[in-house]
Amino acid sequence: MDYVSTRNRERKVSAAYAIANGIAPDGGLYCPTSFPALTEADWKTLAESDYKGRSALILGKFLTDFSAEELADFAAKAYDDEKFGGADTAPVVKLSEGKNLLELWHGPTCAFKDMALQMLPHLLTASLRKTGETRTACILVATSGDTGKAALDGFHDVPGTKIMVYYPVDGVSPMQKLQMATQEGANVEVIDAQSAVKRIFTDDETRAQLDKDGMMLSSANSINWGRLAPQIAYYVSAYCDMVKAGTIRQGDRINVCVPTGNFGNILAAYIAKQMGLPVNKFICASNRNNVLTDFFKKDGEYNRNRDFYTTTSPSMDILISSNLERLLFFASDFDDRMVAELMAKLNGEGSYKVASDVFAKIAADFDAGCCDDEHAAETIHRLWTEEKYLCDTHTAVAVRVYEDYRARTGDETPTVIASTASPFKFCRAVIEALGGTLEKDDVTQLEVLSGLRGVPAPETLAASAGKTSRFDRVVDKADILSTVALLKDL
Numbered sequence: 001m002d003y004v005s006t007r008n009r010e011r012k013v014s015a016a017y018a019i020a021n022g023i024a025p026d027g028g029l030y031c032p033t034s035f036p037a038l039t040e041a042d043w044k045t046l047a048e049s050d051y052k053g054r055s056a057l058i059l060g061k062f063l064t065d066f067s068a069e070e071l072a073d074f075a076a077k078a079y080d081d082e083k084f085g086g087a088d089t090a091p092v093v094k095l096s097e098g099k100n101l102l103e104l105w106h107g108p109t110c111a112f113k114d115m116a117l118q119m120l121p122h123l124l125t126a127s128l129r130k131t132g133e134t135r136t137a138c139i140l141v142a143t144s145g146d147t148g149k150a151a152l153d154g155f156h157d158v159p160g161t162k163i164m165v166y167y168p169v170d171g172v173s174p175m176q177k178l179q180m181a182t183q184e185g186a187n188v189e190v191i192d193a194q195s196a197v198k199r200i201f202t203d204d205e206t207r208a209q210l211d212k213d214g215m216m217l218s219s220a221n222s223i224n225w226g227r228l229a230p231q232i233a234y235y236v237s238a239y240c241d242m243v244k245a246g247t248i249r250q251g252d253r254i255n256v257c258v259p260t261g262n263f264g265n266i267l268a269a270y271i272a273k274q275m276g277l278p279v280n281k282f283i284c285a286s287n288r289n290n291v292l293t294d295f296f297k298k299d300g301e302y303n304r305n306r307d308f309y310t311t312t313s314p315s316m317d318i319l320i321s322s323n324l325e326r327l328l329f330f331a332s333d334f335d336d337r338m339v340a341e342l343m344a345k346l347n348g349e350g351s352y353k354v355a356s357d358v359f360a361k362i363a364a365d366f367d368a369g370c371c372d373d374e375h376a377a378e379t380i381h382r383l384w385t386e387e388k389y390l391c392d393t394h395t396a397v398a399v400r401v402y403e404d405y406r407a408r409t410g411d412e413t414p415t416v417i418a419s420t421a422s423p424f425k426f427c428r429a430v431i432e433a434l435g436g437t438l439e440k441d442d443v444t445q446l447e448v449l450s451g452l453r454g455v456p457a458p459e460t461l462a463a464s465a466g467k468t469s470r471f472d473r474v475v476d477k478a479d480i481l482s483t484v485a486l487l488k489d490l
């Protein structure tokens with residue numbers, strides 16, 4: 001299968017090339033040029049497989065330059081039972097009134113990013129080999145959320161790679177900061193920096209120096225196809241599990257509701273639909289940073305010129321949802337010129353408007369809504385008291401937006417709601433939502449939440465709390481380029 005840039009579909013590359021390079025030279029995102037269909041035989045195999053088998057089958061449809069044996073081996077390693085705390089890698093928990101929570105946080109860092117970032121190192125190192133790349137791949141990750149720890153965990157001590165994570169001093173939760181600061185591995189570095197990492201990617205001198213030292217830059221953010229492709233499988237897997245549980249029958253339609261930031265997770269569900277997953281509506285849930293809600297409600301007008309808010313769901317605090325670019329490409333039947341024009345407008349003026357025929361196609365598939373911190377907290381409290389289900393702040397946003405959607409439209413289609421983080425990753429906000437009292441001087445608050453509700457904290461989070469920090473470097477924005485020199489000594 002060929003891949004092309006969303007901004008230029010003339011130049012075709014392989015999946016391995018797309019994964020090794022992350023982003024296209026024209027600034028566009030690599031996409032497949034068609035969608036492989038799931039056959040009846042595939043569905044039968046999927047139904048009978050465990051998560052590892054399902055993942056390998058779906059990846060095999062897109063990564064045609066990888067062998068079935070390779071992908072089965074990668075899936076077995078990435079979704080190892082021990083790492084995911086049991087055989088149920090991505091379980092579906094059925095609650096009342098159409099809510100089916102797809103728990104994507106049973107991996108080693110307790111966030112849904114693990115689903116992709118445990119797989120990406122395998123895909124990336126194989127891609128480097130397949131494309132004849134001999135330099136060391138330096139993964140630079142800029143994050144305000146869960147990507148940092150999940151990427152560190154996935155890449156630590158992976159041969160042929162080095163990884164450096166940048167995050168804003170005050171823009172991550174205490175638990176997130178602790179998880180990253182205590183990361184083990186000889187090839188890792190964590191820097192408490194203000195954004196500006198993009199400057200490194202675009203600085204020719206820096207790239208030339210790295211090349212001289214036998215290194216190249218790569219990305220673990222969701223612009224990389226190797227990060228997105230592994231996410232398609234869990235929507236198909238959830239469907240198979242719901243058929244098995246008798247919630248739906250094979251062929252029935254479902255809705256999919258996703259707490260959205262960069263638009264990667266919900267786009268993976270959209271791609272699953274193009275392969276044949278029967279989806280009625282995608283419900284795009286945002287917090288107070290509701291640029292996407294406005295996009296869907298205002299007929300395809302995207303405008304990032306607005307205030308930015310810090311919320312209790314920080315992984316969704318985003319003004320530019322990069323993967324929306326891929327949706328525009330798909331919905332316009334791969335119109336690269338249109339996408340390039342819209343993205344130039346976004347870069348220049350900070351806004352664009354999609355042509356009405358393209359937007360009509362998007363509107364047929366998508367609904368959207370947003371929810372502020374107060375309503376998210378109320379939802380956490382209510383889910384606990386009414387259904388004995390404890391969810392985190394991001395998941396709460398999605399549950400609330402789904403409930404509003406159902407009340408507004410009367411649509412009672414069974415709905416998969418992506419549950420994207422363990423409640424223990426966002427203890428403070430969850431404890432406050434439940435009406436509990438925070439323990440002074442307790443960075444993690446793990447025991448408070450655990451005691452409050454009699455649910456044990458995940459072992460990996462408790463383990464971070466007991467470790468000593470290895471990283472405490474703070475760098476000023478102006479000195480960001482100097483940090484690249486650190487890569488040499490890793």
Ligand SMILES: *Cc1c(COP(=O)(O)O)cnc(C)c1O
Nearest residue numbers: 146261262263264265315420421
């Ligand atoms: C990253 C993240 C999201 C947003 O996912 P996107 O793919 O960026 O839309 C939502 N919730 C949590 C907990 C996350 O870590």
